[in-house]
Amino acid sequence: xxxxxxxxxxxxxxxxxxxxxxxxxxxxxxxxxxxxxxxxxxxxxxxxxxxxxxxxxxxxxxxxxxxxxxxxxxxxxxxxxxxxxxxxxxxxxxxxxxxxxxxxxxxxxxxxxxxxxxxxxxxxxxxxxxxxxxxxxxxxxxxxxxxxxxxxxxxxxxxxxxxxxxxxxxxxxxxxxxxxxxxxxxxxxxxxxxxxxxxxxxxxxxxxxxxxxxxxxxxxxxxxxxxxxxxxxxxxxxxxxxxxxxxxxxxxxxxxxxxxxxxxxxxxxxxxxxxxxxxxxxxxxxxxxxxxxxxxxxxxxxxxxxxxxxxxxxxxxxxxxxxxxxxxxxxxxxxxxxxxxxxxxxxxxxxxxxxxxxxxxxxxxxxxxxxxxxxxxxxxxxxxxxxxxxxxxxxxxxxxxxxxxxxxxxxxxxxxxxxxxxxxxxxxxxxxxxxxxxxxxxxxxxxxxxxxxxxxxxxxxxxxxxxxxxxxxxxxxxxxxxxxxxxxxxxxxxxxxxxxxxxxxxxxxxxxxxxxxxxxxxxxxxxxxxxxxxxxxxxxxxxxxxxxxxxxxxxxxxxxxxxxx
Amino acid sequence: xxxxxxxxxxxxxxxxxxxxxxxxxxxxxxxxxxxxxxxxxxxxxxxxxxxxxxxxxxxxxxxxxxxxxxxxxxxxxxxxxxxxxxxxxxxxxxxxxxxxxxxxxxxxxxxxxxx
Numbered sequence: 001x002x003x004x005x006x007x008x009x010x011x012x013x014x015x016x017x018x019x020x021x022x023x024x025x026x027x028x029x030x031x032x033x034x035x036x037x038x039x040x041x042x043x044x045x046x047x048x049x050x051x052x053x054x055x056x057x058x059x060x061x062x063x064x065x066x067x068x069x070x071x072x073x074x075x076x077x078x079x080x081x082x083x084x085x086x087x088x089x090x091x092x093x094x095x096x097x098x099x100x101x102x103x104x105x106x107x108x109x110x111x112x113x114x115x116x117x118x119x120x121x122x123x124x125x126x127x128x129x130x131x132x133x134x135x136x137x138x139x140x141x142x143x144x145x146x147x148x149x150x151x152x153x154x155x156x157x158x159x160x161x162x163x164x165x166x167x168x169x170x171x172x173x174x175x176x177x178x179x180x181x182x183x184x185x186x187x188x189x190x191x192x193x194x195x196x197x198x199x200x201x202x203x204x205x206x207x208x209x210x211x212x213x214x215x216x217x218x219x220x221x222x223x224x225x226x227x228x229x230x231x232x233x234x235x236x237x238x239x240x241x242x243x244x245x246x247x248x249x250x251x252x253x254x255x256x257x258x259x260x261x262x263x264x265x266x267x268x269x270x271x272x273x274x275x276x277x278x279x280x281x282x283x284x285x286x287x288x289x290x291x292x293x294x295x296x297x298x299x300x301x302x303x304x305x306x307x308x309x310x311x312x313x314x315x316x317x318x319x320x321x322x323x324x325x326x327x328x329x330x331x332x333x334x335x336x337x338x339x340x341x342x343x344x345x346x347x348x349x350x351x352x353x354x355x356x357x358x359x360x361x362x363x364x365x366x367x368x369x370x371x372x373x374x375x376x377x378x379x380x381x382x383x384x385x386x387x388x389x390x391x392x393x394x395x396x397x398x399x400x401x402x403x404x405x406x407x408x409x410x411x412x413x414x415x416x417x418x419x420x421x422x423x424x425x426x427x428x429x430x431x432x433x434x435x436x437x438x439x440x441x442x443x444x445x446x447x448x449x450x451x452x453x454x455x456x457x458x459x460x461x462x463x464x465x466x467x468x469x470x471x472x473x474x475x476x477x478x479x480x481x482x483x484x485x486x487x488x489x490x491x492x493x494x495x496x497x498x499x500x501x502x503x504x505x506x507x508x509x510x511x512x513x514x515x516x517x518x519x520x521x522x523x524x525x526x527x528x529x530x531x532x533x534x535x536x537x538x539x540x541x542x543x544x545x546x547x548x549x550x551x552x553x554x555x556x557x558x559x560x561x562x563x564x565x
Numbered sequence: 566x567x568x569x570x571x572x573x574x575x576x577x578x579x580x581x582x583x584x585x586x587x588x589x590x591x592x593x594x595x596x597x598x599x600x601x602x603x604x605x606x607x608x609x610x611x612x613x614x615x616x617x618x619x620x621x622x623x624x625x626x627x628x629x630x631x632x633x634x635x636x637x638x639x640x641x642x643x644x645x646x647x648x649x650x651x652x653x654x655x656x657x658x659x660x661x662x663x664x665x666x667x668x669x670x671x672x673x674x675x676x677x678x679x680x
Contacts, residue, residue: 089674136672140663211663213672258644259652262664317675319668332678334580367619375620383633384640399587408676409578451617455629458607462633465604468597470641477645483664484651492658 006051006062007073007111008121010038011080011104015097023091031084031096038107039077042070049113058173061113067440068294072110072230074438075298076103079222079305082421086309087215088413095135099219101128106223110230114173115163115188118231122159122195125224126152132216133208141211147492148208152224155194162187178235189236196228196279197272199248203488205272206256210264210321214312217264221271221308222301229278229297238285243366246283247377249276254384256486261479263311263321263393267304270347270389273381274300280378281362284369287441292361294439299354299428303346306421307393310340313414314397317407323392323479328402336410337398339418346425348390348460349382354428356456357435357447364445383463390460391467396479576678604630 014034021027047070050063080103090096105124112118126149133145166184167173178185190201197205205225209217236242250273257269274296281293313336314329315321330337342353349355359382366375409415428435436443470476532538574582586592611626618624656665 136663136669138663138666138669139660140666143661144663254640255644255647258641259648315668316673319670319673319675330584331574331577331581334578334584364619372620379629379632380636380640383637387637387640406572406577406678408678411674449617450614454607454610454614455616455623458611458627458629459633461600461604461607462630463637465600466634466637466641468600470638472597475645476641477648480652481655482652483655483657483662484648485653486651492661 004051005041006108007038007041008062008104008108010034010041011100011107015100015104018093018097018100023093027093027096028084028088028090031087031100032081034100035077035081035084035103039074039081042073042077045070055116058114058116060117062108062117063111064113064175065111067438068230068234068290069110071294071298071438071440072226073107075301076107076110076223076226078424079103079301080219082302082305082309082417083215083219083222085420086218086312086414086417089411090213090215092135094131095213095216098128098131098135098216102132102219102223106227109227113175115159115166115175116173118175119156119160119163122191122227123153123156125227126156129220129224132220133212135213135216136211144208144211147488148204151194151204155191158187158194159191162189162191175234177237180236180239180241189239192228192231192235193245195224196232197225197249197275198245198279199252200487202249202253202272203486206265206268206486207488209268209271210262214316218305218308218312221267221304225271225275226297226301229275229282229293232279233282233290233293237282237290240283242279242283243371243374244283246276246279246281247374249273249279250381251276251377254381254388256484257384257388258392259477259484261322261324261482263323263326263397264308264315266323266388266393267307267311270385271304273385274304274347276381277359277362277378280374281365284362284365284371286365286369288361288368288445289365291436291439291441291443291445292358292365295358295361295432295435296355298435298438299346299358299425302421302424302428303343303354306339306343306418306425307347307389309414309418309421310336310343311393311397313410313418314407316414317410318405322481323396323400324481326397326403326405327400328398329405329407330398332406333398333409335415336418337394339415339422340394340398342422342425344390344394346429348386349456350429350460351448351453351456352426352429354425356429357432358428360447360452360456361445379459383459386460386463387467391464573678 011034014030017030018027021030042065045063045065047065047067049061050065051061053060053062080099083103084096084099087095087099102125105121105128109118109121109125112121130145130149130152133141133148162184163173165182165187169182169184178188180186180189194201194204209220212220232242253269253272253276257266257273260266260269278293278296278300281289281296283289311321314326314333317333318326318329320326346353346355349359363375363378363382366378410418432447436445467476530536574585577585587596608627608630611630616624622628659665
């Protein structure tokens, strides 16, 4: 039975079951069982188009299983499991159902063999995930969720438009590799780009992810953007413009990350930067590069979730995730600190940690294809990500100046989730062969060469040296209670202001016109009333008898005329 | 790194207590000097093995070390300069933003060691 049921349906069918189960362990257990079952199913499925349905004359492919979709579906199952374990203590059924539906929609989208199915699940991820933000239940979270929803639904609508134009032009809805050039492919490209947080389309990510609940952010971090990476890898592999878009994506978020105070937003910026590496890999489009993108997405989901979990645990125990408010927590939350450092080492690509064996595939591909400037940018971004995610996050949360906060260690379920994620990060780094075996293409690559290990260590330790020197000389910018303007300023401030400015004069004009029209109409009515009203001039001295008299006169005239003629 | 006056480190987890040596006088210096030594060692390592490189620039001795150091320093200086234009008070977007809101207490589980 499991072979004929699309994996996504496992999640979607389990969500209503949640409401039937009593709140507590049973319900939390269901949230763990579903990803395990789904992962087992994905693991055992044969490759091929397994499930097809007819829909309004179109044939929809619900289960296209190949090596590319399988690795993304597997890591989504792992991320759902870890996220739900981390959220074991949550009693809020809205968040639990949203987590299941969201993961299910993301997996459904990954297995979609046609663009219509992709569209349905694409919108599914948008609608289900916003509840993880709204579940914070504050005014700010409501508005942030609304902004997030508008962007996500907007992406879906643009995707739909692209699909319709494509169907009209080619008669096909197959989700295969596309060539940029027609209106349809550009629309689809932009829809993917919005979800993938391309530069200037990125700000929904940094706006929304820090606004979600403690556990919601962990779940959000895994799916939406990596679904977009998968879609780009499927649809636009080898599209050169992606190399430059990706390079910019790796570059600008690291500057913001250095001055950002909210540590969960720092992580959102570094998430954006990591997506850039994957997008560059897609743009290069060689087998090595695409392997790099898939492998990096796999490793990234694990260490990014781990980092969000550790900062989330700090938030859970102290009520804040701001660098300016934290510090010195290592004394009472040492395990969380160690897990955070493991995540930091993984994202920074230290040897023996997961980032090292995955990011290097992309960098090598860039150098091999002679994109030297891009290679230089990626190298800079690698050093930068160590700087802000690798050092800044653990340093300001757990060390730096003592905040005087003495929170208790994170609860067992959070520690277990972080421990498992840490284990996977190290396992992938130490023994990458099983991950390499899952990649879409044959891997002939050894990341543990003397040159690679030493050069990487040089890069990282000298970045740490730069941090130390800047910190000790007082040049390093302190964490300040503040927000930084980003592109969201255009639609949160500039546009409303512009509309305000335009609305003033235009409104006054309409108001004036309206008034003038009203006055004129009023005058007309008064004049008519004066002339024809009950007391009006035309109504005076006109008894009914006068009309009878005049009719008699008229009839008399008519009679005389008829006699005469 | 000052302790709170009412601090009672005996109640901290053993692992946390074991790490508290970093706060003793000279603890930070120890870390910093070991970092200097590691960096010097890594720089010297460049002369001791044959580098497999794709690019000519990679063969420059200590290229990765210098690139890491100076690019990171430039990153921080640029970011600091960006603050001049981009920094706004925390309640800039309030009330339509979570930044200046307290996190809802019912979703937290605060436990303080010294409470």
